Amino acid sequence: MDEVASRAARLSLRPMNPLHRVSAARRNGGISHWYAEIGIPPIAPPGRAPLEGDIRADVCIVGGGFTGLWTAYYLSRARPDAEIVVLEREFAGFGASGRNGGWISDHFAGNRDRMARSHGRESVMAMQRGLQRAIDEIISVCAEEGIEADLVKEGMLTVARSVAQEARMHEMLADARMWGEGPEDVFALSAGELDERLHVSGARGALFSPHCARTQPAKLVTGLANVVQRRGVRICEDTTVLSLEPGHAVTDRGTVSAPVVLRCLEGFTPSLAGARREVLPLNSAMIVTDPLGEQRWAQIGWERAATLGDMAHAYMYAQRTADGRIALGGRGIPYRFGSRTDHYGETQSATIGQLTSILHAMFPETLDVGIDHAWCGVLGVSRDWTPTVRFDPATGLGDAGGYVGSGVSTTNLAARVLVDLVTGVDSELTHLPWVRGRARRWEPEPLRWLGARLVYGLYRTADQRESASDSAATDPLARLAGLISGR
C-alpha cells in the first residue's frame, strides 16, 4: 500500500468489533463524527504541500488547530506583507479543534481567586469580558469571511442532578455575582423552569448563561484554514516539527528559519523535544446518536440550540447538532501513560459505555436510539490548570495553550493576544492575567499517570456517592481530588 492509501485507511471510520456491541457505537475513531459529516480532508491538497527542504519566513506557527490558525489569521491582517508559515503534522484541524463538543463559551479554565491575587480583580473581569466578546468575534469573522459552521448562539444550560450538585450550582451563582456577573450573564432556573426548555431526567434545576454558541467544529476549523490560506499564509501539512529553538523550527522535512516561532500544539506539546512535561494531554471522548426525529425531540423538549452541561465533578457536555442528533462528551479514560495520544480518535469501548449510560440516564427517551459514532481527542493542561499566552521578544519564541476543556473561544482570544505581543502593540489584551511565565512542569512518570488516574477515580466515586445521597455537601473525595490535582 502506498503512503497515501495507508494513511487513508488509518483515517477511515473503523467499525466496532461486533463482540463489543453491548456498549458499542457503530463507528469508532476516524478522527470524529464532525469529519464523517463533511468528509476527511485529503492530506496536503494543492497549496498545502509538505515542507521541502529549508526555507525562511517572518513568522513560523507550529500546529494547525484553532490557536495556530487564528494566530495566522490575525497576523495576516495586522501584517499583510509578512511571510507566515503554518507547520502541521497531519492536516489543519486534525487535533482537538476538529473533534470537540462545539461549545463556544465564555468559560475560562483558570482559578479566578489565584489570578486576582497576582493581577487584581479588575484584570480577572477583563479576562471574562474578553472571552464573552470572543464568542461574538468568532461569529462576526465567520459571517465576514463566509465560513459556514452551523453557528447558533442560544446560550448554555448547566443542570444539577443531585442535592450536592444543586448546592454547588447555587454556590457557583453566588460566586458569579461576587465577581460582578449579573442576571444578564447567568441566572438560575428551577426544575419546572428548566423543564420548559429541556426535559432532563432527575434534574433539580439549572443555571442558564447566554454566553455560548454551538458550532460544528470541523466546519469551523476547516473553513478558517481555507480563509487563512486565501490570505496568503502558507500551510505545510504532513510536516512534523521535531524541535524548536530561537529562530528555527526543525521538522522531518527541513528547517524553517524565522525570527518569530510560535508553538500552538496544546495537547500535542509533549511530542516536541524538551517539552515532555510542560503540558498534560488530557483525554476527552464523545458519542453521537443517530438523528432523533421530530417526535423524540418533542418528548425531550430540546427545541433550541442551547448547549447542555452538568454540575458533576467528572462533568458531561452536549449539544443538539444541526442535523438533529445529540452529541455528548465526557472525560473517558483520562490520560495515557507517557503522554501518549490516541490513534486517530479511536476510544475505548468502556468509555463509549460510560457516555451512553449518561445519555440514557439524562434522556431515557433515547434508550432505543443508536449510537452512530464515538471518538476522542486530547486537550492541554498546564500544571496550575490555567491557560497561558507568552512571547519573549529576546528569543522570538512564543506559545499559547493549556485551555483545559474550553479552547474554542479561548483560542481566538489567545491568538489576538499573541499577535499584539508579537507585533509589539501595548493593548488591553497584552495586560490580561494569562500573559505570564511558565507554570512548573508536571511530575515524571509514573507519578503523572498515577496522579491523573487517581484524581479522576476520586471524582467519579464522589459523583456516585453524591448521586446516592441527600446531603448538600460536596463529597470529601472530590475535595481531595482538587488538592491532589492542584487545580
Ligand SMILES: Cc1cc2nc3c(=O)[nH]c(=O)nc-3n(C[C@H](O)[C@H](O)[C@H](O)COP(=O)(O)OP(=O)(O)OC[C@H]3O[C@@H](n4cnc5c(N)ncnc54)[C@H](O)[C@@H]3O)c2cc1C
Ligand atoms: C473531545 C473534546 C471535546 C472538547 N470540547 C470542547 C468544547 O465543547 N468547547 C471548548 O471550548 N473546548 C473544547 N475542547 C477543547 C478544544 O477543542 C481545544 O482547546 C482547542 O481545539 C485547542 O486548539 P489548538 O489549536 O490549541 O490545539 P489542536 O486543535 O489540538 O491543534 C494542534 C495541532 O498541532 C498538530 N501537531 C501535533 N504535533 C505536531 C508536530 N510535532 N508538528 C506539527 N504539528 C503538530 C496537530 O495535528 C493539531 O492539528 C474539547 C476537546 C476535545 C478533545
